[in-house]
Amino acid sequence: MNSEIRKMFCDLLGEDRVFTEEAMSQHTTFKIGGPADYFLMPDKGEDVGRVIKICKEKEIPYFILGNGSNLLVGDGGYRGAVIQIYRNMSSVTVEGNEITAQAGALLSAVAAAAKNASLTGFEFAGGIPGTIGGAVVMNAGAYGGEMKDVLTEVTVMNAEGDIFTLPTEELELGYRTSIIKTAGYIVLEAKIRLKEGDPEVIRETMKDLTIRRTTKQPLEYPSAGSTFKRPEGYFAGKLIMDSGLAGYQVGGAQVSEKHCGFVINAGDATARDVRTLMDNVRDIVYKKYGVTLEPEVKFLGEF
Numbered sequence: 001m002n003s004e005i006r007k008m009f010c011d012l013l014g015e016d017r018v019f020t021e022e023a024m025s026q027h028t029t030f031k032i033g034g035p036a037d038y039f040l041m042p043d044k045g046e047d048v049g050r051v052i053k054i055c056k057e058k059e060i061p062y063f064i065l066g067n068g069s070n071l072l073v074g075d076g077g078y079r080g081a082v083i084q085i086y087r088n089m090s091s092v093t094v095e096g097n098e099i100t101a102q103a104g105a106l107l108s109a110v111a112a113a114a115k116n117a118s119l120t121g122f123e124f125a126g127g128i129p130g131t132i133g134g135a136v137v138m139n140a141g142a143y144g145g146e147m148k149d150v151l152t153e154v155t156v157m158n159a160e161g162d163i164f165t166l167p168t169e170e171l172e173l174g175y176r177t178s179i180i181k182t183a184g185y186i187v188l189e190a191k192i193r194l195k196e197g198d199p200e201v202i203r204e205t206m207k208d209l210t211i212r213r214t215t216k217q218p219l220e221y222p223s224a225g226s227t228f229k230r231p232e233g234y235f236a237g238k239l240i241m242d243s244g245l246a247g248y249q250v251g252g253a254q255v256s257e258k259h260c261g262f263v264i265n266a267g268d269a270t271a272r273d274v275r276t277l278m279d280n281v282r283d284i285v286y287k288k289y290g291v292t293l294e295p296e297v298k299f300l301g302e303f
């Protein structure tokens with residue numbers, strides 16, 4: 001940590017939005033991760049651009065964080081600036097059938113706004129514990145729905161700090177990917193179009209999906225959701241289960257017995273435990289089925 005750089009961030013964002021040596025275990029759903037040199041919480045797009053300008057001038061790497069629900073941060077932490085786009089940029093407004101959400105809004109908040117306005121089509125996302133930004137980047141999906149089905153446009157910032165709006169057709173949304181991911185854009189805002197629905201049916205659908213999640217997923221443990229992507233023609237969880245790996249453990253990291261697609265932090269797991277377990281699972285599944293499991297979870301920092 002460099003005190004001159006810290007001062008530059010403080011002058012821009014204010015002392016209360018700048019942290020140093022911030023434990024990333026507090027900002028990831030895995031509850032794992034060492035310290036980030038700088039942890040910054042801007043509250044507008046322009047400030048995100050200014051922070052990035054400082055990072056470039058001072059040659060410090062930066063990383064955009066949402067709710068940290070698809071992320072494994074190394075035990076050694078991150079030598080750079082984590083820029084969190086979350087609660088400080090999380091407004092949600094409903095106008096007719098359209099919802100405009102800032103990137104930091106939680107999917108659950110958007111789903112609640114849709115439900116309150118009797119709009120249907122976003123029920124699938126209500127139980128995904130991420131932000132709109134994180135969901136757009138990876139075209140998050142569940143129970144037959146995905147962001148691609150509901151987005152109309154997304155406002156992004158490029159690495160030069162230019163802000164522009166892309167219609168859905170230009171987002172190149174695919175299975176857990178988008179142009180935002182490949183071009184390294186930052187999501188600032190998204191517009192979603194839904195249909196008018198029956199409030200009772202919307203409520204029942206959301207309730208049903210919550211029950212399906214709580215009965216099938218190990219939500220009682222910290223995790224980052226599905227650890228591996230779905231390989232074409234297979235389900236990662238089933239391959240792992242059929243390989244006899246339910247409950248398989250490395251240190252505090254464990255393949256969930258409730259849902260083998262999830263690696264859980266069963267107690268004091270380190271990032272190294274999770275990485276080693278993931279490598280072993282990948283190798284064992286490959287040996288048995290000839291299928292290569294690829295991580296869905298993102299890795300950040302020093303392991």
Ligand SMILES: Cc1cc2nc3c(=O)[nH]c(=O)nc-3n(C[C@H](O)[C@H](O)[C@H](O)COP(=O)(O)OP(=O)(O)OC[C@H]3O[C@@H](n4cnc5c(N)ncnc54)[C@H](O)[C@@H]3O)c2cc1C
Nearest residue numbers: 066067068069070130131133134135140141142187224225
């Ligand atoms: C219990 C559990 C259940 C889950 N279920 C599902 C599910 O059903 N379906 C599903 O798709 N996912 C699921 N996930 C994974 C995760 O919630 C989603 O991937 C979510 O979209 C990640 O959002 P986030 O804000 O937490 O992103 P983060 O984990 O903070 O970041 C993930 C990636 O997105 C990037 N990013 C985040 N915000 C922005 C932004 N504003 N601009 C640019 N890049 C950004 C980050 O740089 C990083 O590369 C689950 C996770 C958990 C823990």
